[in-house]
Amino acid sequence: MEPNATTGNETSVTQSPSSAAADAASKASVELFELCAALLLGLGATMGTIAGYQGGLWSGKSIESFGMSSRITTKSADAGTFADSKIASDNLVKLQVIQLVTQAKHTPKGDEREFLLHQISELMIREYSDEAYDAMGLPQEPRKMYDADGELLDLPEDVIFEASKQNFNKDYFQWMYEEKVKHTVKAEELFAEGQHAGTVGDKFALNGVYYTLSLFFAGLGLVFKSRVRWGFFALGAIIFLGALVYMCRLEWA
Numbered sequence: 001m002e003p004n005a006t007t008g009n010e011t012s013v014t015q016s017p018s019s020a021a022a023d024a025a026s027k028a029s030v031e032l033f034e035l036c037a038a039l040l041l042g043l044g045a046t047m048g049t050i051a052g053y054q055g056g057l058w059s060g061k062s063i064e065s066f067g068m069s070s071r072i073t074t075k076s077a078d079a080g081t082f083a084d085s086k087i088a089s090d091n092l093v094k095l096q097v098i099q100l101v102t103q104a105k106h107t108p109k110g111d112e113r114e115f116l117l118h119q120i121s122e123l124m125i126r127e128y129s130d131e132a133y134d135a136m137g138l139p140q141e142p143r144k145m146y147d148a149d150g151e152l153l154d155l156p157e158d159v160i161f162e163a164s165k166q167n168f169n170k171d172y173f174q175w176m177y178e179e180k181v182k183h184t185v186k187a188e189e190l191f192a193e194g195q196h197a198g199t200v201g202d203k204f205a206l207n208g209v210y211y212t213l214s215l216f217f218a219g220l221g222l223v224f225k226s227r228v229r230w231g232f233f234a235l236g237a238i239i240f241l242g243a244l245v246y247m248c249r250l251e252w253a
Contacts, residue, residue, distance in 0.1 A: 033221070033229060040218040040233065044240055047247065048211035051204050057253035058201030065194030069187045076183035083176040090132040090168070097123055101164040121154040124163065135172035136163045200251050207250070210243035 097120055104116040124138060125146050133143055142153040155163075217236030221229035 033233065037218050037222055037233060040236055040240060041215055044211045044215040044218065044236075047240075047244060048208050048215070051208040051211060051243075051247055054250075054253055055201045055204035055208065058197045058204060061253065062194045062197035062201060065190045065197060069190035069194060072183050072187040072190065076180050076187060079179040079183055080177065083180060086129045086131070087168075087173075087176055089127070090129055093123055093127045093132075094168075097164055101161060105161075117157055117160060118154055120160050120164075122152060124155060124160070125152060131172050131175040132168065134175075135168050136166055138163055200253075203250055204247070207243055207247045210239055210246065214240035214243065 100116055100120045100123070104113055104120065107113040107116060121142070124133070124136070125142055128136070128138075138155065139159065142155060145151050145153050214236040217232045217239065221232035221236070223229075224232070
């Protein structure tokens with residue numbers, strides 16, 4: 001009886017050793033590729049998620065900084081408006097003082113002149129802002145006494161005449177706008193921080209796109225059964241490594 005003869009309905013086929021080895025090698029190659037592709041897909045998805053998380057954190061910081069900058073800018077504008085109103089008030093008081101001083105200089109000594117000087121002292125002590133009072137170089141004792149108990153002490157005549165000749169100096173305007181400048185500087189710093197955070201967040205978002213591309217090429221390789229799949233896998237792996245290096249060089253939140 002021959003070895004390959006058929007008996008009943010059963011048929012036995014003997015496979016050659018070379019064919020079995022080729023099938024085993026092909027199966028092993030497929031399993032290796034699927035393992036590598038699965039690793040790349042898993043790593044790409046994980047790193048893409050991390051990049052998205054970092055991008056979200058930086059975006060949140062950006063929005064927070066921009067919001068705080070906006071609020072402080074409003075405070076700066078309010079401080080500037082308040083300073084403008086104080087300057088306008090001081091200028092009005094100064095005009096009244098000049099008018100009364102001119103009138104007092106042309107008034108003979110007596111009760112009327114003393115009354116005029118008393119009005120000038122009252123204007124200077126009560127109506128001048130603290131910044132204007134200091135800028136005019138007026139004595140502090142009468143102002144402190146008035147602030148403490150409301151008692152008005154007339155300023156010396158020579159002090160009044162000398163102060164009426166002076167204009168508000170640079171220190172006066174610097175004092176007036178000090179609060180506005182402080183808020184403006186802070187707002188600019190926060191705005192710059194928001195811009196920086198937004199830029200870093202955009203870089204992490206771009207990094208997520210790179211990881212998505214690596215996933216695309218790795219998944220595309222699974223479609224093919226020939227050696228071409230290794231080319232797609234290699235391209236995806238290169239993009240993944242480039243994205244990983246790029247992300248490691250970014251500033252993390």
